[in-house]
Amino acid sequence: MSTAQGARARARIEVTAAIKDAARRQLAQEGAARLSLRAVARELGMVSSALYRYFPSRDDLLTALIIDAYDSLGAAAEAARAAAPDADPVRQWTAVCEAVRVWALAHPHEYALIYGSPVPGYAAPQTTVPAAARVGLLLIGIVRDAHRTSGLTELPLTAELRSEAERLAADLAPDLPPEAAAALVAAWAELFGLVGFEVFGQFNRVIEDREAFFRHAVTRLAASVGLTAGP
């Protein structure tokens, strides 16, 4: 009976994966706002009520897709950092940024799901937070390690922002100077500005060699958080 249970569990996992795959295909065609459980069921030859065995509501299916997207992006970014030389924080930074860009260009609809316009009527539950935080935490880790080992270049901080920057540093990385914490959050948002503009077509007819442009921009972002090239 353990084999029977195992088979059942395996079947459940497979069907769940098939549902998510079909939903992702629908995401590409119709967008998240029009994601329809019925259409997903139709594509799978199932009846819509059967889907509710796997996802209690459309929003739960959306949540699963969002978490998967964040995790897929996060895994790609983490792998890129792991493959970059340990001693060079700028190389690590640019490797992570480039992995984000490559993933986004390969999965534009999932990118739109997590970094595009919010889906009307949908509010992301707290369960998405850990997956959503992965790329940010990775960037923090790079800067923190560089701070510990080779140090950061000095950064400016206006008086107006001091208390917010101190709160930020306390939350994100207590060992980091507040200047670096504030610069890090800004660079994080700016990175996704660059990626979003490319994925959503704002660079059409503006930039030709987008890869070179991006590499240059994220290198400057690395400098803006205080990173300097390793040996």
Add this chain to the structure above:
Amino acid sequence: MSTAQGARARARIEVTAAIKDAARRQLAQEGAARLSLRAVARELGMVSSALYRYFPSRDDLLTALIIDAYDSLGAAAEAARAAAPDADPVRQWTAVCEAVRVWALAHPHEYALIYGSPVPGYAAPQTTVPAAARVGLLLIGIVRDAHRTSGLTELPLTAELRSEAERLAADLAPDLPPEAAAALVAAWAELFGLVGFEVFGQFNRVIEDREAFFRHAVTRLAASVGLTAGP
């Protein structure tokens, strides 16, 4: 008869505006993907086919909303520049950036329409280009004026990007050094990364004092394009 024509023309303008207003209200509730001509007509007490006298198709209505949004944002940004001191390019830059942020926070759904995820099945026609370019051209103008009068600080440029940067400068502002042109385009995208993260909720539970944070970030963006404070 000129009065009769004027009355007709005025009525047409008024009805057109009412349709767009209702459509904007629908945009906020349902999102662009679900914008429905019939719902707009219903809200106005019209019949759906009557709308076709004003907009030949749903996509044309969307296009009109997009152009209006770009123009509203562009006008706000241009007014902010005009109100900032002529002699201080950094103040002008931050004034424009802050106007973009304020407009986006006041019109989140229209912001999503123009800088969020693309609407599935909709391709923006070339007629949106002039309106879409207004903010970018404004930022270019600030940097170009600063270059002419007070000069820019020196900027780096990798060999890899040189040809792209030269093409960019030739397209956008032939009098600007290629370094500044490349930095400008990057800062432009990064600005909308900052704004998008705030409007779309990515800063929730991360940044408290978003206004101070934003001001600090765009001041650093101004430096990244070579601007220095005036007298």
Add this chain to the structure above:
DNA sequence: GTCTATAACGAGATAGAC
């Protein structure tokens, strides 16, 4: 000529009875 209303099409969603 300019506009609105009626009716219809084909496609798809939805709710409920069975």
Add this chain to the structure above:
DNA sequence: GTCTATCTCGTTATAGAC
């Protein structure tokens, strides 16, 4: 799970009011 009756949608053809 299935079937059906009733919604929605974008769009068009047509007829008539101003």
